[in-house]
Amino acid sequence: MNSLTKNDKTHRGMAGNIMQMAFLICMLLLLHPSDALSQSGRRHVNTGSNIMVEAKAGYGFLIPHRLEMEIFNSHFSSFEISISKQTFGGSRWEYMYAYPIIGLAYWYSNLGTSPYLGDAHAIYPYINFPITPPKSVRLYFRAGIGLGYLTKRFDRLDNYKNTAIGSHLNAAVSASLELRARIVNRLYFTGSIALTHFSNGSMKTPNYGINIPSIYAGVAYKLSKENAYTRSKLLPELYPYEFDGKKWFQVQFGAGLGYKNTDAEAGGSYMVYAMYANILKQVSFKSRLGFGLDVSYDGTDRMILETSSGEKLDSFIPIVKTGGNLAWELMISRVSFVLNIGGYFSGQYKTEGGIYEKFAIRYYFNQSIYTSITLKAHYARADYITFGLGYNLNIKYY
Template sequence: MYRFLIIFITLFHFKANAQYTRALGGMYFPGFLYAHTADARNLEAHIQGFEVSYSQINNTGKAWSNYYRDAEVSYNFLFMNLGNPDITGKIYSLGTNFNFNIKGNANSHIALRMGTGLGYITQKFDFYNNRKNMAIGSNINGCIQLGIYYQRKLSPKIYLKSGIGITHFSNGSIRVPNLGVNMPSIFLGLQTRYNYKNVKQDTTLKPVKQSKHLLLFNYAFKEKFTAKPRVFNIFNIGYRMTKSISPVRDWYFGGDLVWDATHPYSHDLKNPNPRVAIDNSTEVGILIGHQYNIGKLSFLTDIGLYIINPYQTKYFSYQRLGFRYRFNKNWYANGTLKIHFGTADYFEWGIGYGFNKIKLK
């Protein structure tokens, strides 16, 4: 009787069945380079891209796999021809994507795709040889991908994927110019699966619980002025209050206090040494955001409004995309790209301290 009880409990907690756990895929990306500012209109062109990927599928044994249906963790190589060989050239990129089912079943569903990586762009701005490229100031650039696609099972091993998405490359103003390039596209691809074996789904695993309150301390630097580049340091103190809506999803609310000395320089372009002080270099913003939690890693998106925006040198609203990694109960690493409607402001990196209660005496 005792042995029977042990076997019953084991079968109840672990659902075992044979599944494919690995996959190889290929994707074709036809699209266009979209000019989000007047300075980049000469770069507009039809683009083509190709991607090959290796994916981990049926990620049983991970707590988050109980909540993300048909999730895939993919590692990819991306090639893109930007349509202007002498001005923008080509892109070679390595990255990772996280994809999961948002509507449908394992055989036919709609999935969300989120990705990041690093890319090498063959043609960048050069004051003497390539002044027409006012979008990219460095060869190495960060990549962010967002997309939604339909996946259909064609055979036990073969799956069809088709959808729409956008790919963004920029260097976060580490080098000027840095308008970045945004490329909406459709995509069509096939995936073949392999490594067929028995897998066990542990339904007792629980995802990492996020802190209710979070203090952030971030640093960034960026260049300004194409003719005579100058580096500026940026410091940010932030607060986030998190509201869980599922074991792996959270809304958060908060604010930012930022020191950015580029404001007086952008306001008075004729003055090489304007007055820089707290009153003309301090930003204050409030924001709302959302995060997907995948184990200790979180993917972030938020949108904020400036309460204080010196000289109105930036748009009234800002957005962020990025990640946060939890080291332990209290400490986090933070890395995000701050943008203004498609134009990158800067990459910021830092640490965070999380806690669950505010004690008032």
């Protein structure tokens, strides 16, 4: 019993450390300090006049996407406070994305006072992308990812009805369609339709995840009078890792490491190893398109095969999965978001299906080397998260 308790604490500690690392990387990705600098490296006169504070209240419900989650089917309120800044062209990506708003938000909900779920807290950086032209009323799309904390989690003895989440610490993802309207000089009304998601990527099972659609209303206030310079946006110089409009393609190689927990089903944690290669063509300042190849080893597959057959496997080869996919990379300065959708060529255990998806967030240290967080899923159901490094080879073909 003591050894089991010790292992459980070790797994919880590992999951917590990984989630904290993911949050720190996301903060680095979305709140990169170079955004506030001018081309000469000095702080621009605009940066002191574009800070906003915002508060909003929402009303929504938890989607019971599994039969076991019907007991959570209630409506409840949520609240968010944030601090943000209006970009003005301190980096080329700000110009290419129509000068979005970037910020940091804290979110809270009691989840309908459920005795099984407890309260939910989240803190995440976000980017608010303009959709319509700059007017007194404007439409935005906002996306954020960070760290979530749920006060209650699954426990075999004390909280076995919580099949949604197996850990306190989780990834928190937010996406919303937002309307912003100027009320007076520095005061804005905000209204939005949003989806908030909590998941730990199967680092601790069960992990059905929590999905909360909501509607929000709030106000945003600019802390100081608008600087006249902010009305004339900048078009800054290109940086080495940004697209220069010439004909390029990229060959990318990378590897990642992760682990999966199956305590709710079979018990224990298992390592996951992944390698990949992508060939992408730069089709615009923002996008790269191409295809990729994957090789992965999931320790839970070996456990399941050995359990079902009653025999130990002599080789790891039957466990290795290979696959091919279509790839798309969206560039935002040193940050990129990568989506791969494909199918498996080989692998003895594929009960989760022959189709897979990968969603990755990358940070480029320079034009060649990057770090990444990757979520792998099957038919939109999260399977595992890996953390890795990669190399990007830029090739000019004219």
